[in-house]
Amino acid sequence: MGWESNQGGEVVIVGAGLAGLSCAAQLEKLKINYTIVEAGTRIGGRATSENVDGYTVDVGFQVYAESYPEGRRLLDYNHLEFQSFYSGIYVQNGPDRADRKLISDPRRYPDAISELIRQRLITTSDLWTLLSVGSKLIYPSGRRRVKEERLADLLGAVEDTTFAGDVLVPFLQAVFLEDVLDTKLDTALFVLKSFLTGNVSVPLRGMSAISEQISRRLSGEIRLNSRVLSISEKKVTLEDGTSISADAVVVATDASSANSLLGWPPCQPGRSVGYFYFKADERPLDHAAVFTPGTRFGPILTVATISDVAPSYSPNNSHLISVSCTANSADNLHHLPTEAVYRELLELFGPSVAEWEEVAAGVIPNALPTEFGPRLLATPDPKLGASIFVCGDYTDTPSINGALYSGRRAAVAAADLLLSGKRHFEPLVGG
Numbered sequence: 530m531g532w533e534s535n536q537g538g539e540v541v542i543v544g545a546g547l548a549g550l551s552c553a554a555q556l557e558k559l560k561i562n563y564t565i566v567e568a569g570t571r572i573g574g575r576a577t578s579e580n581v582d583g584y585t586v587d588v589g590f591q592v593y594a595e596s597y598p599e600g601r602r603l604l605d606y607n608h609l610e611f612q613s614f615y616s617g618i619y620v621q622n623g624p625d626r627a628d629r630k631l632i633s634d635p636r637r638y639p640d641a642i643s644e645l646i647r648q649r650l651i652t653t654s655d656l657w658t659l660l661s662v663g664s665k666l667i668y669p670s671g672r673r674r675v676k677e678e679r680l681a682d683l684l685g686a687v688e689d690t691t692f693a694g695d696v697l698v699p700f701l702q703a704v705f706l707e708d709v710l711d712t713k714l715d716t717a718l719f720v721l722k723s724f725l726t727g728n729v730s731v732p733l734r735g736m737s738a739i740s741e742q743i744s745r746r747l748s749g750e751i752r753l754n755s756r757v758l759s760i761s762e763k764k765v766t767l768e769d770g771t772s773i774s775a776d777a778v779v780v781a782t783d784a785s786s787a788n789s790l791l792g793w794p795p796c797q798p799g800r801s802v803g804y805f806y807f808k809a810d811e812r813p814l815d816h817a818a819v820f821t822p823g824t825r826f827g828p829i830l831t832v833a834t835i836s837d838v839a840p841s842y843s844p845n846n847s848h849l850i851s852v853s854c855t856a857n858s859a860d861n862l863h864h865l866p867t868e869a870v871y872r873e874l875l876e877l878f879g880p881s882v883a884e885w886e887e888v889a890a891g892v893i894p895n896a897l898p899t900e901f902g903p904r905l906l907a908t909p910d911p912k913l914g915a916s917i918f919v920c921g922d923y924t925d926t927p928s929i930n931g932a933l934y935s936g937r938r939a940a941v942a943a944a945d946l947l948l949s950g951k952r953h954f955e956p957l958v959g960g
């Protein structure tokens with residue numbers, strides 16, 4: 530790389546997902562040389578999009594919470610031109626389309642609570658229960674009183690309310706990709722709070738715009754198609770047998786790749802998800818809001834007319850519909866339940882579904898990590914050996930924010946080693 534201003538040694542970052550790129554951005558700021566080696570053909574890892582016949586297709590339905598603190602710190606929001614969802618969600622608490630309701634965020638739409646009561650989605654006593662649990666979610670003083678460790682424990686307090694069964698649980702199942710809500714409470718609280726305290730959006734040009742924006746600021750080398758087979762304190766060895774020497778190695782891969790590179794015992798497989806995109810002449814939903822039909826109907830987790838959120842996703846004013854679905858099955862982990870999804874879409878939206886044309890479909894194995902890596906459970910310290918560091922969403926919250934934050938945390942720790950004593954680092958504020 531030959532930077533004249535290099536202050537430390539050379540860092541090799543394994544993985545060009547958001548964590549690896551964020552790590553590189555921080556090293557760049559500290560004027561420390563780095564090389565990123567990426568197994569795949571492109572940067573961005575799991576937060577990526579493709580162009581299919583002029584349609585922008587995020588590889589798996591995902592959204593960006595504009596309140597993400599690390600995103601606010603690192604990204605230039607003006608250039609990402611976020612396109613926001615309607616502040617509310619569609620739910621359906623019965624088999625008929627007439628049972629579908631749009632629930633608006635009461636902070637933006639003051640009539641929303643009276644509308645919930647009128648539609649019998651909530652009673653006044655339910656409201657008090659939910660408010661008391663909600664205050665524990667949002668306010669730190671309330672948080673200190675929460676003893677539960679899992680989201681499901683906390684939801685136990687509200688499970689008898691219609692609102693929890695018809696709205697809250699299907700929404701959380703779709704966010705965390707789990708039938709039985711088992712996410713750690715801290716993780717769930719962070720993600721929920723992010724969704725509740727700002728716009729939920731997608732970048733104008735798709736999820737890939739996030740990694741592209743970070744990479745445009747990087748002057749270090751990014752080697753694509755370069756799978757790392759093994760690492761040691763001072764070098765990484767690639768699949769083709771070549772090796773790169775390093776003063777520090779940052780493992781910025783997904784959980785299972787990190788486990789095999791670091792020689793940890795295998796971790797639990799992540800949560801998989803399926804996705805479909807359809808083009809259609811008519812929009813199935815009136816608002817740019819996400820629809821969560823709930824698991825009792827079938828495999829569908831969410832439906833959204835994504836081109837109503839971001840018209841730029843779709844050419845010629847046609848409508849682009851995004852559908853996400855469960856993809857786990859006992860016999861085949863990567864099974865896309867195509868027939869069941871079509872059946873459920875017909876039930877939900879009627880015969881016009883037959884006119885929808887598939888643009889893209891796929892399964893993403895390990896879309897979200899199930900748990901933290903075994904060693905990382907004990908400590909948030911990203912330093913593992915004398916000069917080996919880790920980052921990735923599984924070391925923080927399984928989210929874009931968690932990936933970005935963990936990358937910066939690993940870079941600061943690596944810089945601490947390489948520049949020891951030469952600099953004072955500003956303390957990191959949690960992701």
Ligand SMILES: Cc1cc2nc3c(=O)[nH]c(=O)nc-3n(C[C@H](O)[C@H](O)[C@H](O)COP(=O)(O)OP(=O)(O)OC[C@H]3O[C@@H](n4cnc5c(N)ncnc54)[C@H](O)[C@@H]3O)c2cc1C
Nearest residue numbers: 544546547548568574575589591592757786921922928929
């Ligand atoms: C379908 C889906 C929906 C999601 N929805 C949301 C959402 O709505 N909001 C949100 O905030 N987050 C969401 N997420 C999560 C978010 O996308 C991830 O948390 C984040 O992108 C993870 O980034 P990462 O850098 O930690 O890991 P990754 O993106 O997995 O990056 C790791 C990189 O390492 C590379 N790699 C692996 N092994 C090697 C090796 N041996 N050698 C070299 N390179 C290697 C991989 O190819 C990859 O590029 C979603 C994820 C998916 C898949």
